[in-house]
Amino acid sequence: xxxxxxxALKKSYATGEVALKGVDLSVSAQEIVAILGLSGSGKSTLLxxxxxxxxxxxxxxxxxxxxxxxxxxxxxxxARQSMGMIFQEFNLVDRLTVLExxxxxxxxxxxxxxxxxxxxxxxxxxxxxxxxERVGILDHIKKRADQLSGGQRQRVGIARALMQNPxxxxxxxxxxxxxxKIGAEVMELMLExxxxxxxxxxxxxxxxxxxxxxxxxxxGLQGGSKIFxxxxxxxxPEAIDLIYGMNKRAARG
Amino acid sequence: MGDGxxxxxxxxxxxxxxxxxxxxxxxxxxxxFGFWSIDVLQIxxxxxxxxxxxxxxxxxxxxxxxxxxxxxxxxxxxxxxETIEMSLLGSFIGTLIxxxxxxxAAWNLTPDRVFLYPMARLIIVVSRSLPSxxxxxxxxxxxxxxxxxxxxxxxxxxxxxxxxxxxxxxxTINMGPVDAVRATGAGKLKVFIYGIFPQLKPSWYGIVIYxxxxxxxxxxILGFVGAGGIGLHxxxxxxxxxxxxxxxxxxxxxxxVVASEAMxxxxxxxxx
Amino acid sequence: MSRVxxxxxxxxxxxxxxxxxRYAFYAVVLCAVTAMGVxxxxxxxxxxxxxxxxxVFGIIMNLAPSLAFMPKIIGPLLQTLLMAFWGxxxxxxxxxxxxxxxxxxxxxYMMLTYPLGRGLIVVSRSTHExxxALIYVAALGLGPLxxxxxxxxxxxxxxxxxxxxxxxxxxxxxxxxxxxTGAGPIKRFLFGVVPQVLPVFIGNAIFQLDINIRRxxILGMVGAGGIGLYxxxxxKIYEYGNASAxxxxxxxxxxxxxxxxxxxxxxxISG
Numbered sequence: 001x002x003x004x005x006x007x008a009l010k011k012s013y014a015t016g017e018v019a020l021k022g023v024d025l026s027v028s029a030q031e032i033v034a035i036l037g038l039s040g041s042g043k044s045t046l047l048x049x050x051x052x053x054x055x056x057x058x059x060x061x062x063x064x065x066x067x068x069x070x071x072x073x074x075x076x077x078x079a080r081q082s083m084g085m086i087f088q089e090f091n092l093v094d095r096l097t098v099l100e101x102x103x104x105x106x107x108x109x110x111x112x113x114x115x116x117x118x119x120x121x122x123x124x125x126x127x128x129x130x131x132x133e134r135v136g137i138l139d140h141i142k143k144r145a146d147q148l149s150g151g152q153r154q155r156v157g158i159a160r161a162l163m164q165n166p167x168x169x170x171x172x173x174x175x176x177x178x179x180x181k182i183g184a185e186v187m188e189l190m191l192e193x194x195x196x197x198x199x200x201x202x203x204x205x206x207x208x209x210x211x212x213x214x215x216x217x218x219x220g221l222q223g224g225s226k227i228f229x230x231x232x233x234x235x236x237p238e239a240i241d242l243i244y245g246m247n248k249r250a251a252r253g
Numbered sequence: 254m255g256d257g258x259x260x261x262x263x264x265x266x267x268x269x270x271x272x273x274x275x276x277x278x279x280x281x282x283x284x285x286f287g288f289w290s291i292d293v294l295q296i297x298x299x300x301x302x303x304x305x306x307x308x309x310x311x312x313x314x315x316x317x318x319x320x321x322x323x324x325x326x327x328x329x330x331x332x333x334x335e336t337i338e339m340s341l342l343g344s345f346i347g348t349l350i351x352x353x354x355x356x357x358a359a360w361n362l363t364p365d366r367v368f369l370y371p372m373a374r375l376i377i378v379v380s381r382s383l384p385s386x387x388x389x390x391x392x393x394x395x396x397x398x399x400x401x402x403x404x405x406x407x408x409x410x411x412x413x414x415x416x417x418x419x420x421x422x423x424x425t426i427n428m429g430p431v432d433a434v435r436a437t438g439a440g441k442l443k444v445f446i447y448g449i450f451p452q453l454k455p456s457w458y459g460i461v462i463y464x465x466x467x468x469x470x471x472x473x474i475l476g477f478v479g480a481g482g483i484g485l486h487x488x489x490x491x492x493x494x495x496x497x498x499x500x501x502x503x504x505x506x507x508x509x510v511v512a513s514e515a516m517x518x519x520x521x522x523x524x525x
Numbered sequence: 526m527s528r529v530x531x532x533x534x535x536x537x538x539x540x541x542x543x544x545x546x547r548y549a550f551y552a553v554v555l556c557a558v559t560a561m562g563v564x565x566x567x568x569x570x571x572x573x574x575x576x577x578x579x580x581v582f583g584i585i586m587n588l589a590p591s592l593a594f595m596p597k598i599i600g601p602l603l604q605t606l607l608m609a610f611w612g613x614x615x616x617x618x619x620x621x622x623x624x625x626x627x628x629x630x631x632x633x634y635m636m637l638t639y640p641l642g643r644g645l646i647v648v649s650r651s652t653h654e655x656x657x658a659l660i661y662v663a664a665l666g667l668g669p670l671x672x673x674x675x676x677x678x679x680x681x682x683x684x685x686x687x688x689x690x691x692x693x694x695x696x697x698x699x700x701x702x703x704x705x706t707g708a709g710p711i712k713r714f715l716f717g718v719v720p721q722v723l724p725v726f727i728g729n730a731i732f733q734l735d736i737n738i739r740r741x742x743i744l745g746m747v748g749a750g751g752i753g754l755y756x757x758x759x760x761k762i763y764e765y766g767n768a769s770a771x772x773x774x775x776x777x778x779x780x781x782x783x784x785x786x787x788x789x790x791x792x793x794i795s796g
Contacts, residue, residue: 051705080707091702095720099265104716108707115712125265129258138261142268157702164706290607294669294750304665308674311664335565342561382779386655386743387753387772390760395584400565474655477747481565484655491659503656510651 001065002026003200004050004168009059011045019045021224022059027168027200032191034211034232035204037221037243043204046221047170050202051083052076064167081108084161084199086190088173090153092160094146098137101145101156102128105163124163131159135189151182158190162197169194171203175210187214208240315496316503324501329486333505335400336482340469343404347411347468348461354416355457359423362431362449364441377420381413385471389480400481407468407475415464422456423449459521466517473506483509584765590773591766598755598774605751606778608669608744609737612676617730619677620684628689631718642685649682654740658749669750676740680733684726691725692718728790735786742775 004027011020019042027033035043048054050061052068061068068079084105092101103120105128114120120128132138135155140148145156154174161169174190175183191214194201205211211218211232218235220228220243228239291298300307323329357363357373389406396402426449434448476484483502490499626632627642657678661671700717708716745753756771 053701053705077707077709080705083705085702085705087698087702089698091698093699093703093716093720094696095724096716104703104708105706107703107712107716112711115708116715119269126262129262129265133258138257141261141265160702160706170705287611290611294604294607294673296668296670300665300670304670304674308661308664311660315663316660338561338565342558342565345558378780379776382739382776382783383772384739384743384775386746387756387775390746390757391588391765391769391772394760394765395581395588404565470651470653474653477655487656487659491663496663499659503652506653506656507648507651511647514651 003029003031003064004202005060005062006046006050007060007062009046009049009061010057011042011049011054012057019224020049020056023221023224023226025219025226025229027202030195030198030200032194032201032214032216033203034215034218035202035221036206036208036211036218036240037204038206041221041243042224043206043221044172045224047085047172047202047204050170051080051085053085077108081164082167084164084166084169086154086157086161086169086171086174088176090150090157090177092145092153092156094144096145097141098143098145098148098156099128099132099141102132102141102159102163105160108164128159128163131162134193135159149182150178151186154178154186155189158186158193162193162199166199168200168202171201173204173206176206183210208244311496316500318497319500319504320495320497321501321504323490323495323498324505329483329502329505332476332483332486333509336472336476336484336509337469339400339404339407339475339482340465340472343407343472344411344461344465344468346404347408348415348464350408351412351415351419354412355419355423356445356449358416358420361424361426361428362445373416373420377413377416379413380409381417383409383413385410386474386478389475390478393479398479398481403472403475403480403482406480407472410468410471411464414467415460418460418463419453419457422460423453426452462517462520466513469513470510473509587765588769589766590770591764592770594759594764594767594770595774598752598771601745601752601755601771602774602778604669605741605745605753605775606738606782608672608676608751609734609741609782612673612741613680613730613734613737615673615677616680616684616733617726619681620688623681623685624688624692627685628692630693630695631714642689646682646686646689649678649680650686652679654679654744655747658744658747662748667748667750672741672744672749672751675744675749676737679740680737683733684729687729688722688726691722695721724793728793731786731789731793735782738782739775739779742779 004025006023006025009020009023009025012018023042023046025033025046035046037043045054049056050063050068052061056069059069063079063082066079068076071079093104096104100118103124106120106124107115110120110124129138129141132141135158137148137152137155137159140152145153148156154177157174169190171190175186178186187210190201190203193199203215212235215232217229217231219226220239222243227242228235230239290296354373354376357365357369358377360366360370363370363373385406388409389403392402392405396405430452431444431448434444439447472482474484474487476482476486477488479485483506487499487502487506490496490502623642623645625642626638627646629635629639632639632642654675657675658671661674661678665671665674695718699721700713703713703717741751741753743753745751745755746757748754752771752775756768756775759765759768759771
């Protein structure tokens with residue numbers, strides 16, 4: 001049985017824009033899956049429907065046997081703890097310190113009083129420091145998040161997501177706000193930690209090279225529909241041309 | 254766990270302990286300060302406890318409903334008009350005085366940095382720090398009861414309020430065009446009119462309108478010390494314990510202030 | 526040269542219609558100012574009571590602050606400062622529920638609680654502190670307590686308005702990220718909203734403290750504690766020198782307050 005199972009997921013926004021037209025997708029344990037598509041193809045919506053940051057109209061999402069789409073609010077909050085999310089714009093809380101940002105990954109499980117007084121439990125603290133060391137930001141933990149460079153900020157984002165002890169990482173265009181060299185480093189790092197912690201990863205990209213280089217499987221998304229879903233080594237250039245038209249160079253640039 | 258982590262962890266835990274202690278100490282001092290304040294201000298604790306009931310009673314029984322018949326009577330309407338007049342005339346005359354003062358009080362433009370600049374600054378700062386109600390009471394002592402004293406208090410208010418804002422705006426202008434006009438051999442007043450004022454026009458007009466809005470607010474209470482306007486009626490109603498009538502005046506004042514704020518907002522948006 | 530331009534027909538700088546309109550506007554302003562001036566200054570003043578020029582001059586001379594009275598106003602000035610501090614602190618606390626209601630993106634019931642919050646803000650901001658003080662003095666008697674409440678009532682609107690606007694302009698990204706960790710609404714507020722809004726909030730609180738010193742200074746004139754009471758008393762017994770000593774004290778206190786507040790706020794923004 002796959003770890004994550006998405007069935008017939010549909011979503012249209014109040015503006016009338018149809019983002020997802022019934023998408024099926026599955027991710028096995030420890031698998032790295034890339035969602036490839038242009039902007040507006042529904043990648044971000046798909047990822048956000050998995051943890052219901054965006055509420056899907058119909059269809060189902062099941063994670064490790066738990067039907068996410070059937071949960072009430074309280075149950076959903078609990079379920080979200082097993083899905084770490086990493087964002088294109090990092091979405092750190094700028095005025096908190098790096099360590100506080102990392103620790104905020106445990107907000108789902110700590111008590112309200114501890115959250116209010118910033119008195120996170122010792123074991124969380126130790127784990128946070130370990131993750132900071134792993135992603136290479138241990139020297140910066142006292143700094144405010146907005147004092148870091150883009151690459152460092154995304155590392156904080158990765159540590160925060162891992163802080164949740166997730167079963168799967170949902171990653172939305174992790175390198176789009178970074179320059180290519182830093183972006184590649186961040187991708188490498190994510191892949192490494194995903195392997196080390198045995199976490200599956202579902203990431204969206206618009207860059208074909210990133211998708212082919214870092215994934216086990218590529219899912220092509222266009223206009224809210226899945227147009228191909230194949231193992232990375234067997235994806236044919238024609239399939240990618242379907243998404244980007246003939247102008248592949250533009251897509252890479 | 255590496256040595257690096259252990260060190261960082263120790264440092265963090267130490268900081269956290271210190272931080273907690275500081276927060277606790279700050280909270281404790283705030284409480285001590287509170288008790289000391291209660292002592293200094295001689296605040297009767299029993300009255301604090303019964304406060305909500307008494308204020309609630311005051312508002313619901315004695316103030317509400319407002320006596321709108323009285324509040325729209327001829328004498329009140331006349332006082333409202335007088336209030337508006339005071340605010341307009343006070344703002345107008347005040348602005349005329351403020352224009353040169355703001356020019357003198359802007360460091361980059363001032364024609365004389367040794368004498369005029371500090372004098373203009375001093376006048377603006379003192380006018381700004383002088384509460385208008387106190388100024389009005391002093392002016393009443395000099396010029397007698399009536400809207401003239403109130404208007405003069407509003408002139409002082411304008412100098413303090415608009416003077417500071419206008420000088421601040423003047424200090425942000427681009428000096429290029431100013432130097433260009435100066436290069437033609439124009440005198441200081443001409444440099445101001447042709448090089449400086451055109452740049453400042455939009456922001457200064459905005460400040461003038463904003464100032465009028467603020468002056469109208471303060472003109473509503475100047476009557477308390479006999480300096481003209483609607484405030485006199487409010488004091489009268491309260492001194493004869495006619496609270497419904499007083500509430501009627503308060504409603505009129507709120508309407509007046511909200512209308513002026515809307516108008517000032519509209520004018521500033523529409524033109525600048 | 527300018528004469529040539531004026532003569533040129535259809536010059537956009539010197540269009541006749543625009544000029545006419547402008548002169549008409551000036552004329553209206555001039556007439557209005559004259560009319561108001563005559564009404565207020567000529568008829569609105571009790572010239573008989575004012576007396577001769579020499580009388581007026583005499584009174585103005587009497588206005589020189591009497592330095593001997595200065596030591597006596599230190600206590601009342603301290604009272605004024607304390608009133609401003611506690612009034613502001615109370616306003617800060619009271620503004621929390623009000624901005625919660627009045628921020629359109631977090632208000633619980635848009636149709637009901639949003640107008641309520643906005644209405645409270647309008648009433649608080651449009652009513653002069655003296656009016657609040659009168660109401661509280663009538664309900665609670667004389668003293669600094671009604672003064673503190675009046676300052677709080679007056680400041681709460683500004684605090685709530687600026688904070689509600691800050692919340693409405695908040696960056697949604699971090700909140701989304703905090704939500705994705707499984708945090709509930711209160712934790713989301715604590716970690717996503719508070720850190721973004723807090724600097725603005727504290728800056729405005731200090732600004733209000735500064736303004737409230739000025740406001741607290743006059744509340745005594747209606748019996749609500751502080752230096753205003755001493756000022757009004759001295760005015761009533763025609764001790765103008767003592768009264769202006771009070772004013773001088775207030776001016777100095779306000780200037781110091783403004784200076785300190787500016788320094789603290791600049792530090793807060795940069796640091």
